[in-house]
Amino acid sequence: MYRQAKTGKLLIEILPNKCDFCGCCVGVCPEDAIELKEAEIYIIDERCTNCSKCIWSCPIEVIKFNKEGVLSKSLA
Amino acid sequence: MKSDYDIIVVGAGPAGSMAARFAAEKGVSVLMLEKDRDVGYPVRCGEAVSKAGVSEFIEPDEKWISSHINNFALISPDGTEATIEFGDAGYVLERRIFDYELAKTAAKAGAEILTRAYVNGLLFENGVVSGVKYEYRGEQKQLSAKIVIAADGVESRVGRWAGLRTFTDFREMECCVQITASNINVEKNTLYFYFGQNVAPGGYFWIFPKSNNAANIGLGVSGMVGKKKSALSFLNNFMSNNFPDSPILTSIAGGVPSSITLEKISGPGIMLVGDAARQVNPLSGGGIASGMIGGSIAGRIAGEAILRNNLSHILSYDKEWHNRLGKRHEIFERIKNGIYNFSDDKFNKIAQSFNSIPKDKRTLGRLFTTALLNQPSLLVDIAKVFII
Known part of the structure; x- marks a missing residue:
């Protein structure tokens, strides 16, 4: 019910200062929409469908649904 | 290059x-x-591994062995502890x-x-x-x-x-958190596994001892459970109930594609x-x-x-x-699906009937046999494990 067009409003937010960079969210993302480097993570909004699987799989609750929409760092 | x-x-x-x-x-x-x-x-990682699993590839070396394991303790939701002794079974590593x-x-x-x-x-x-x-x-x-x-x-x-x-699939991702805590008084040669709806529904909670009274303490729950309650909140509950003031040396998250x-x-x-x-x-x-x-x-x-x-x-x-x-x-996947769906009551019964077996006769096979009495349909799958 939250799904929107891939270029539409991104509603999922990774709280960067709280992330442990463990990769659970990357592993479950069906859209390959999460970029994870050594200690840097962001959602690629051209790919994200707001499906929320990353939120459910985050062991430490640092991915949040934000119905106001969030700004994302996107593909260059 | x-x-x-x-x-x-x-x-x-x-x-x-x-x-x-x-x-x-x-x-x-x-x-x-x-x-x-x-x-x-x-x-x-929880860092536990079987001896056979590593010795095929590298000569065991004390510098990466944190503790030697020869006991498994499985703790059911009511606290009944079923212990199985192995020979020289495995290690907790320094990954x-x-x-x-x-x-x-x-x-x-x-x-x-x-x-x-x-x-x-x-x-x-x-x-x-x-x-x-x-x-x-x-x-x-x-x-x-x-x-x-x-x-x-x-x-x-x-x-x-x-x-x-x-x-x-997010339902198959075991989402884990773990801390390495100090001043944890558990047996140094025993891996502890806790089961039950309160500690780790659809997964297990572990305490794996490391050197100098430290231990890896953590759990994994599927993304399906994580939808309602995160692994972190299960861990926080367990720690405040059991080891409220332990110094925490590391604190990590991780995923197991189970x-x-x-x-x-x-x-x-x-x-x-x-x-x-x-x-x-x-x-x-x-x-x-x-x-x-x-x-x-x-x-x-x-x-x-x-x-x-x-x-x-x-x-x-x-x-x-x-x-x-x-x-x-x-x-193993089919056995997992059988076992992790057990109710708390069933885990308790299995642990109790397992403990009525004389200690020197308790083996992993016996444990499975006991589990079988509670879930006969697992028989075929378990038989296959021992045949292959």
């Missing part, structure tokens, strides 16, 4: 290091890339040293290694994987390779760029190993030994393919893996 290699391995965990080593032992050129600064760090030493064996065999190299894309030639794109200290670079072996862990993306379906192996783990120019291939024992969540086995098979086959100048040889990897461990994991 060269600009093209026979084989590039992405990721320097146990599976990647074994792939690099067994390929390099064939005399072909191998480069292993690691995105982090260090091989072996950060650790994302940061262990992984480092494994990488050294790859280097010794002739593999090159580069850390801080973040692979962010693949090169293709006529639809076949022909190298990697990577970022190294802020610069975008690329390297060609005849075969790319993806050992990039639970967060693997290399396989999907090559066109393999690799993402894990499913059977991917349907396809090789393709033109690409092979997947370790967590990236879902080469994890789905019952225990253990992936060190099986990742090393997967890596060693893939590395050897990749090396052979180069020597024979026959790249389609790498496609035989799927079958060899399946025969060695893959089919066993399929049975």
Whole structure:
């Protein structure tokens, strides 16, 4: 019910200062929409469908649904 | 460093290091890339492994053994403890040293290694994987390779760029948190597993002792459970009830793709190993030994393919893996689905009836037999484990 067009409003937010960079969210993302480097993570909004699987799989609750929409760092 | 290699391995965990080593032992050129600064760090693991699982690949060394294990304690929801003694069964590792030493064996065999190299894309030639794109200290670079072996862990993306379906269903992802705490008074030779709806529904909670009274304490729950309550809140509950003032030395999160192996783990120019291939024992969540086995098979086959100048040889990897461990994991998966759906009451009954067996006769087989009395349909699957 939250799904929107891939270029539409991104509603999922990774709280960067709280992330442990463990990769659970990357592993479950069906859209390959999460970029994870050594200690840097962001959602690629051209790919994200707001499906929320990353939120459910985050062991430490640092991915949040934000119905106001969030700004994302996107593909260059 | 060269600009093209026979084989590039992405990721320097146990599976990647074994792939690099067994390929390099064939005399072909191998480069292993690691995105982090260090091989072996950060650790994302409970660190328990069977002795047989590691000794096939590396001589046991006290510098990476934190404790020696010969007891399993399974604790049911009402606190009944069922203990099984093994001989010299396994270890709790110091993964940061262990992984480092494994990488050294790859280097010794002739593999090159580069850390801080973040692979962010693949090169293709006529639809076949022909190298990697990577970022190294802020610069975008690329390297060609005849075969790319993806050992990039639970967060693997290399396989999907090559066109393999690799993402894990969130219900099969065991989302884990773990702390290493100090002043934990448990038996040093015992792995403790706790079951039940309150501690880790659909998974288990563990205490694995390490040296100097420290212990790895953590749990994994499926993304299905995580939808309602995160692994972190289960851990916080447990700690405040049991060890409220323990000093905490490390605190980590991690994921275990607790499913059977991917349907396809090789393709033109690409092979997947370790967590990236879902080469994890789905019952225990253990992936060190099986990742090393997967890596060693893939590395050897990749090396052979180069020597024979026959790249389609790498496609035989799927079958060899399946025969060695893959089919066993399929049975473990069915047992897991049976056991982890037990109610608290059933866990309690199993632990109680198991404890009525004389201590010297308690074996893992007996435990399964006891579990069977509560769930006869598991019989067929369990029988298969002992037959294969």
